[in-house]
Amino acid sequence: ETGVTQTPRHLVMGMTNKKSLKCEQHLGHNAMYWYKQSAKKPLELMFVYSLEERVENNSVPSRFSPECPNSSHLFLHLHTLQPEDSALYLCASSQGGAGYGYTFGSGTRLTVV
Amino acid sequence: GDSVTQMEGPVTLSEEAFLTINCTYTATGYPSLFWYVQYPGEGLQLLLKATKADDKGSNKGFEATYRKETTSFHLEKGSVQVSDSAVYFCALSEIAGGGADGLTFGKGTHLIIQP
DSSP, X not given: OXXXXXXXXXXXXXXXXXXXXXXXXXXXXXXXXXXXXXXXXXXXXXXXXXXXXXXXXXXXXXXXXXXXXXXTEEEEEEESOOGGGOEEXXXXXXXXXXXXXXXXXXXXXXXXO | OOEEEEOOOOEEEETTOOEXXXXXXXXXXXXXXXXXEEOTTSOEEEEEEEOSTTOEEEETTEEEEOBTTTTBOOEEESSOOGGGOEEEEEEEESOSSSSOOOOEEXXXXXXXXXX
């Protein structure tokens, strides 16, 4: 256990479904992140939250909607996804900025059918 | 923009061999540099880091030295084990601390160690 827990570990959803990914950290960190990991591509930063405020959104399609209700929880709401959105979605947290290093969760393996 | 380039592999070595995984970067400022490791079915774990030129990060027998003149942060280990088989990611952060920011990752290097 790294201190960052992601659920579910695996998710299969149809293109018309709505689902949510959950991330929880009890490390006292003040920043949380969503990354997308696809085969043969660098990790893609999707969203950054610092002190529960969204800091960065790297032009992610609106079918991905993040939510950070408090400093310990982060959600990624999914709706009308495409097959190319199938990937490993990783959550990470940090204290004081990424320069101090991230703690990652184990990820959610998403398959869109 | 910032970028990280590393050998993609797979890199296949025999147990007890010497390991080098090359990593070079481009950055507009003075970044912090990292190596992360990802074991099968897991998320990424921080392996080591360095925050200024000539710093050497080390952990679990792995080392990397921040070389500003060559913009490099190569990962080395003197004698690898089968348990070191994993994907290794080089990464940088432009901001050493204070405020949230994202890391820029390389594509990862798949390392396979054979008994």
